[in-house]
Amino acid sequence: MSKTSSKNASRVVQPPMKTAAALWPDNLQQAWSVQSEYVVDVMQRTILYWDLLRQRSEQYYEQKEKAIPHVLKFDTELVLDARTFERPVNYLLVRIKPPKGLVSDPYLRPFVVVDPRAGHGPGIGGFKADSELGVAMAAGHPCYFVGFTPEPMPGQTIEDIMHAEAIFLEKVIALHPESDGKPCIIGNCQAGWAVMMLAATRPELCGPVIVPGSPLSYWAGVTGENPMRYTGGLAGGSWITALTSDLGNGKFDGAHLVDNFENLNPANTLWGKSYDIWSNVDKGGERFLEFEKWWGGHVNLNGEEIQWIVDQLFIGNRLSTGKIVTSAGEHINLRNIRSPIICFCSKGDNITPPQQALGWITDLYATDDDVRACGQTIIYAVHDSVGHLGIFVSGGVAKKEHQEFASNIDLIDVLPPGLYEAVLTPKTADSANPELVDGDWIVRFEPRSLEDVRAIVQPDPENERRFAAVQRVSEINLGLYRSLLQPLVRASINDQNAQWLKQLGAPDLAFQLFSNRNPWMGPLAQLAEQVRQQRQPVSPDNPLLKWQGMMSDAIMTALDTYRDLRDSSMEVIFLTIYSSPVLQAMFGLNQSDEALRKIPQIDAERAALIKQRIAELKSGISKGGAREALIRSLLYIGMAGPGADERTFNELRQIRAEHNGLTLTQFKQTVREQYFSLLLDCDGALAVIPKMLPADADLRSKMLAIIRRIAQAAGELNGERTARLAKIEQLFAAA
Structure with missing residues (x-):
């Protein structure tokens, strides 16, 4: 029934929606047939779904046995192995061999894609033919990929990784002496901040730097959205990171990072993903296994690495204000980057929202002239809806944004210093000079100001004080843990019981239960094959199938409601604790300061x-x-x-x-x-x-x-x- 603004307005009666019960046949024989058909289909789908989980588990163990379990869709050739360096790290540089029919132009600048080491294995940048690597090769560029092995080298640090990546770039430049420009570097997600650190310390090695979905300003955000940034404060700081590493006997299991991502959307994690596969098991199996090959392939980090990341970046937020100092005493200042920087983010990304992707710009610069004075060219593009993973793996995004970045990389490189937004419009028959356009989209880099960026980031001094208080709390709690509990935990853990704890964790336990290691799974493969030969899918108009869909929607709605309630409660608790003037005063945070973190001045x-x-x-x-x-x-x-x-x-x-x-x-x-x-x-x-x-x-x-x-x-x-x-x-x- 429609709502009207007047009490006397006539009511328009909408036709009633047909429910599953309304579609139920009156004839008893037909009802029995409908029910039998659905029951057979459900049983067959369930067996096929279980077998799909079995295949996923077997795939997981096959990947674990590989020395480098990547998911690249292209043939590769090893160029450098950083495990042999003077300061060894578990990173490798490989050359991507162009697919049949594509030829690399030696005069075009090479592309180097650096994968994120954020819990998953390497390969997301070349996961599909239509990918960052795929579109760069299609444009004729030689391509390289920086990946990693599942286990870190003993004692390796983030700074060691940065030095290794610099050696990789030196090698790529040496291999392409005729190239018209320095290599373009793509740093996906967590690799983005590592690439930016490299470009700030070795600017002479870098061409344009593209950072898709990369968090660079970790305190940034707006009230009521994306509460993931509050988790550090609610946990009491980074002491829990140290505890987790100690329970792993000095190693941090990447599965914990993946759990954090999955907790953001419990409806999809607990129900939606599994239901979608189960309800469409005849067609979605191959795609499911392909994705799970990457999503379920977890890697480890050294305890020192993850502690540095959490303390310096996630909680400390030191990168965007030049407060990170190398072992040689050098401040890592993003102002020193001389290459164009392309920040690609999305409003639909709840892991790296636009505020965290772009907040570093307002952290570093006070005026537009500051940007020009530093000789920096900064370009940003904000997608309306794609999620975090879609920035890297979506074929639609690859064919649009990444293709335009690749085909116009020389234009990006010669843009005068300043702020720009990449604006893409469809190429049509009416477009002027369409022969001058590469692909199906016309890209234009429109000048923008810091005010435009501030309208997206919405910086707030009160927000700065809250997270500064979190940083102080974290430092205190970490010190207490290291003094009181860490010696006891470390004395209780060795490799054997660390592995035992890992196997009891939810990710590993699920793989064990549905693998051939479980004797109950033995007959499942044969039973699933019989089901495929005798498959009897339910008819699309079966009322029980309609009922199944409505029940799934109800479950998703309930879980979404729980998520919204959880997120709003987290935010209220965080704001109540860390907005307290008393707590802030205890840590010496002056309420009269207009900006807690002063924009760094030019030296x-x-x-x-x-x-x-x-x-x-x-x-x-x-x-x-x-x-x-x-x-x-x-x-x-x-x-x-x-x-x-x-x-x-x-x-x-x-x-x-x-x-x-x-x-x-x-x-x-x-x-x-x-x-x-x-x-x-x-x-x-x-x-x-x-x-x-x-x-x-x-x-x-x-x-x-x-x-x-x-x-x-x-x-x-x-x-x-x-x-x-x-x-x-x-x-x-x-x-």
Whole structure:
């Protein structure tokens, strides 16, 4: 019945919904037939589902027996094994062999995909043909993959891993001396912060850095959403991480991290995932096993590694404010990254929401000029709905966002410093110059400001104080655990009982129960084969099948209700405890501070370098010839437009190839110099263009034709851009 705003309004009666009971046949014989059909189908589905769990268990043990149990869909060739390094770690660099029909272009920059070591085994970046590796190879780029073995090397640290990845990049660069650009690095999820640390300490090794679904600012978030960030505070800090590692005899089982992910959505974990497979067991089995091969393949971390991650990142949130210090005393400052940074996140991601993916930008910079002064190009893209795993494994995302990033990586590399948002629109028959577009989408990098990012992140000083209190509580509790309990726990644990505790855990126990190690599973495979030969699926219109679906929906709704109640309760408890002025005062947190974590200032040496560089740019505004004048003119016109369009760049690339022009590195340097010339003194930079042009009128005419061709590649000019083109034409005429 529809609701109306007036008491006297007429009520519109909706047709009643048909329930399973309403579809039940009146005839007793038909009712018996319907019931028998459904019972047979349920029994057969259950046997097939159990057999599917048996196959999953056998697959799990087969993967465990492999030295490197990855899930890559491509053939590989080992390049470097970091287990042999002076500071050994369990990481490997492999070259991805292009599938049949694809050829790598040695002149294109290589792509290096780094997988997250967040509980699962390696391979998610190349899990499907339509993946990050797949689209990069389709664009002609040589591809490499950084994975890991299930067991860490004794004593390895996060810093050791960072050094190993630097050696990997040095090797990739050496293997591609003809490449027009440094390697593009993709750091998925937890690998993202590791890649950013590497790019900050060894910027000379890195090309564009893409961090999909990567948490970089761990305190960021908005009230009422994504309560995962509260778990550290509610647990009393990182002491429980130390306890878990001690119970593993110095190793942290990645299954615990996977449990944290699964607890976010109990409806799917406890019911939905299993029900979907059971109800569609005839068709979904292969896909289920394929995914479980990765999802169920857990790896270990050293206790020191996970403790560093939790203390420095999850609870300490030290990365985005430059507070992490290496063993050599070097501060890891993300301002030092010189490569373009592409942050790809999603509103549907409850593990790395956009606030945590982008909050580091507002943590580091106070103004837009700060971003430009540091020479940083930061691009972000926010998907509307895809979940965390979809960012890496969704074929739709790979064919859209990742394909556009790969095919336009050179455009990204030469963008002037500043903030941009990647905006993708479908290519249609009406699109201007569709031949200049790679793929089915047109990408444009539109200029944005820090205010745009703040509108997403919504930074809050009170939120900072709460999590600063969590950090202090964590430090105290960890100290108490190490002093009072840790010696006793470590004295009680050895390899044997650590393994025994692991086998009693829910993940391992489930695999044991449904494997051939369980004698009750012996006849199941034969019984399942008989069922497949005699399969009698229920008819789609069976009323009991309708009832089954309604019951499943009711269970999902109940579990979702429980999740919402749990999450809201967690938030209320967290806010009640850590918003207390008394608790905050106990830890020396001043309520009058507008921002607890001050935005780091540019150091004196860097400030002097920037001042010197500005003076050089101003004094050199009139320097240069026709090439500099052409690029300056194009930038002047483009700065009035909606952003950098891939069609404009592809047109420019064609012209560059026709005239045997600059290398990409030289072109990037020229673009930045001309961009800053316009930014520092636009009128002066324009006024000297006639002096930079050649005396030959024919050459000037050809240059002007090139400018028009490039400026109109994305469509006819209008508004301010038309006026700016006219201004450039006047300057050329004045010459």
